[in-house]
Amino acid sequence: MTKFMKAAMASSVLVASVMGAHAANAATASADAKANILQQVTVTSDGSDLDFGTIVSGASAGTVAVNAAGAVNCTASVLCSGTTTAAGFNVSGTSGATVDVSTDATVTLTGPSDTMSASLTPSATSIVLDGTDAFSVGGTLSVAANQADGAYVGSFNVTVSYQ
Numbered sequence: 001m002t003k004f005m006k007a008a009m010a011s012s013v014l015v016a017s018v019m020g021a022h023a024a025n026a027a028t029a030s031a032d033a034k035a036n037i038l039q040q041v042t043v044t045s046d047g048s049d050l051d052f053g054t055i056v057s058g059a060s061a062g063t064v065a066v067n068a069a070g071a072v073n074c075t076a077s078v079l080c081s082g083t084t085t086a087a088g089f090n091v092s093g094t095s096g097a098t099v100d101v102s103t104d105a106t107v108t109l110t111g112p113s114d115t116m117s118a119s120l121t122p123s124a125t126s127i128v129l130d131g132t133d134a135f136s137v138g139g140t141l142s143v144a145a146n147q148a149d150g151a152y153v154g155s156f157n158v159t160v161s162y163q
Contacts, residue, residue, distance in 0.1 A: 039093050041092070041094075045087070050066065050118075050139055051066070054082035057145065068136045070138070086138045089158055091134065097129050101125055101126060110152060112151075118141040121137065137156075
């Protein structure tokens with residue numbers, strides 16, 4: 001055997017042993033792939049609107065507050081009568097999941113020649129869904145001194161989203 005052939009053979013043995021050593025040091029691991037699917041969350045009105053009732057404005061500004069249960073509280077400068085209600089909403093989604101509840105901060109009520117503003121307050125800011133899920137929204141209406149008479153209407157949004 002020639003020196004060149006011996007060197008080539010030794011080189012091949014060395015390469016084969018290095019490759020074999022590399023393969024012997026390889027390792028394999030596995031992991032699971034997971035997904036948790038939630039039913040799409042929905043919110044719908046239960047048909048009851050936020051109703052501040054009938055109000056007689058006075059010589060000075062006042063407020064009419066309807067809480068999330070529908071009870072009313074009027075300042076002395078306004079006279080309140082009639083039926084008041086909080087706005088009601090139903091929520092559906094995956095049972096056991098938690099949803100966040102948010103509302104517009106205010107709603108503007110527009111009348112024939114004027115506007116009024118009400119701050120809004122939901123009865124809950126989060127709900128753990130269990131199949132009978134509902135919340136309501138009350139608010140505090142600011143009534144100007146000698147507020148123009150007429151019917152005032154406005155709309156607001158509520159949002160529910162999974163945490």
